[in-house]
């Protein structure tokens with residue numbers, strides 16, 4: 001049974017998940033050491049795992065050449081500290097001693113106290129009966145009567161057991177090109193993945209995998225972790241000169257410190273970890289099931305086929321235009337209609353109006369209610385774009401409340417996209433945002449918010465905010481979470497998309513309170529293949545919104561056939577974002593057919609297990625989805641640039657029952673599972689560039 005056990009004789013804790021075990025031990029020297037992370041062990045077996053080497057090898061190595069469970073600053077430790085504090089008298093670092101534990105079936109808390117100062121640290125763990133993901137977080141308590149300065153407080157340090165070598169995978173990117181997978185040798189030294197932007201960021205995402213260099217998509221041991229935090233963050237992967245590897249991570253970037261007030265207790269965000277033996281593919285599938293089962297608020301729902309007006313109209317939204325789009329979207333089979341930017345204040349371009357969340361009466365003379373009613377009459381849900389954390393200096397809000405933005409004395413207010421960031425750390429700002437959002441949603445029958453955030457922080461200060469200025473970075477995110485949580489609680493039907501200029505705020509923290517993600521503003525179907533490939537390494541398909549938009553694409557100028565654009569978007573949560581009045585009758589007919597097909601395959605695509613058969617390239621790439629009960633499977637094939645004489649090899653399928661037979665829903669042809677697995681499936685692709693196909697297989701009983 002998965003759970004938490006303790007062997008008193010050896011003072012060994014064992015956390016068990018369905019397939020893995022994780023053990024730590026309290027040594028005779030009082031040090032809490034990581035012992036084991038790998039395939040499952042019994043408690044009796046775990047208690048015989050030899051303790052790591054004793055402390056202090058030579059005076060130059062220091063204490064930690066074996067792996068401590070949570071290496072704080074203090075003593076002869078010279079690695080990356082997971083926790084750094086300074087006490088009021090100037091003393092830095094901690095001398096922690098074990099002070100007790102609390103265990104139940106699936107959680108463990110270990111209490112450590114400083115030998116001198118009134119300060120406590122809690123190490124917390126949670127396992128689930130149906131997931132190999134282990135959640136870890138830390139809590140800090142100031143039990144004294146003077147503040148303690150916290151210079152760094154990570155959520156967890158994940159030790160990576162000794163292997164022959166170490167290869168790390170993570171994503172990098174930029175606006176319009178998020179989630180590009182990097183696979184590199186882990187350098188001896190420290191590799192820092194971080195965001196200093198106020199949000200999770202386009203440029204990195206808080207997850208990693210480490211393997212011995214021998215893992216592949218299908219095979220091999222993989223250690224991975226993902227942080228549940230939507231503000232700035234830092235994950236440091238450390239490989240010592242003697243090849244001891246560990247990964248420590250948590251909220252906040254370097255140079256930021258905050259105070260823990262007397263009697264204050266604080267928990268950190270979760271930094272979840274996973275050990276898998278099935279290669280990168282199985283690692284992703286476990287993360288996906290974990291996010292669906294334990295993170296998302298409504299994991300069992302099917303996401304609707306969506307229409308979004310942004311690429312069709314830009315800022316030029318008005319009631320007649322939106323009604324026309326809504327009618328055409330409904331005709332294609334859309335189930336959710338989302339009006340994007342431009343409906344409020346003086347927002348006719350990106351220079352003005354952000355912050356003034358009253359309907360533009362020139363564009364919507366009778367408010368939003370008539371459009372919402374029309375969208376509902378057409379059988380769709382009504383969604384709307386908001387950017388609650390922002391203000392244009394050219395707005396009534398900013399003229400009235402210039403002190404509400406992040407700013408510092410004697411510093412300029414740097415504008416990006418002509419906007420400034422509202423200080424969500426301020427309770428009055430958060431309250432104001434909640435107030436108008438609550439009214440917008442409640443007063444207009446809004447079913448869906450696209451919650452955007454279109455610039456990073458600069459001059460992140462709050463001159464009148466008191467004596468703990470950097471606390472702002474944390475409070476901002478906490479208040480953002482609180483507004484989202486409150487809105488959801490008061491409007492249980494409301495669904496929310498997280499967007500930050502595309503994929504700038506994607507993490508396990510925001511996914512606890514949103515339903516889907518806009519992974520990138522780049523809707524070019526070819527670029528999207530690698531963005532979706534990277535996104536799906538951790539985050540499940542049911543969260544991955546994907547639009548079919550017009551060509552030539554506004555970013556790349558590339559023209560890709562409608563079918564290929566659909567087939568790429570149908571591998572996620574399908575949406576349409578084209579200017580429908582300009583579509584031909586043939587395009588409309590093809591779109592109707594593909595939307596209908598998507599609705600048939602959607603349960604498998606959105607809730608199934610994903611197998612990345614062939615990664616994105618100029619040649620053939622393929623992704624397969626298998627229903628959790630194994631009854632159906634859907635395979636997408638994409639071939640951007642065929643080469644004459646180089647016919648693609650058949651894609652060998654995964655996750656099927658070799659003894660079963662499967663019917664191709666389009667052709668009626670029945671094939672053996674063993675053949676599909678062993679030999680593969682050769683798709684019927686049209687000739688020419690950007691060929692694509694989707695095959696829907698149903699198990700024959």
Ligand code: GLA
Nearest residue numbers: 310340341499500501502521
């Ligand atoms: C961001 C979003 C886009 C769109 C615009 C509107 O860039 O990512 O999808 O909503 O803002 O201004």
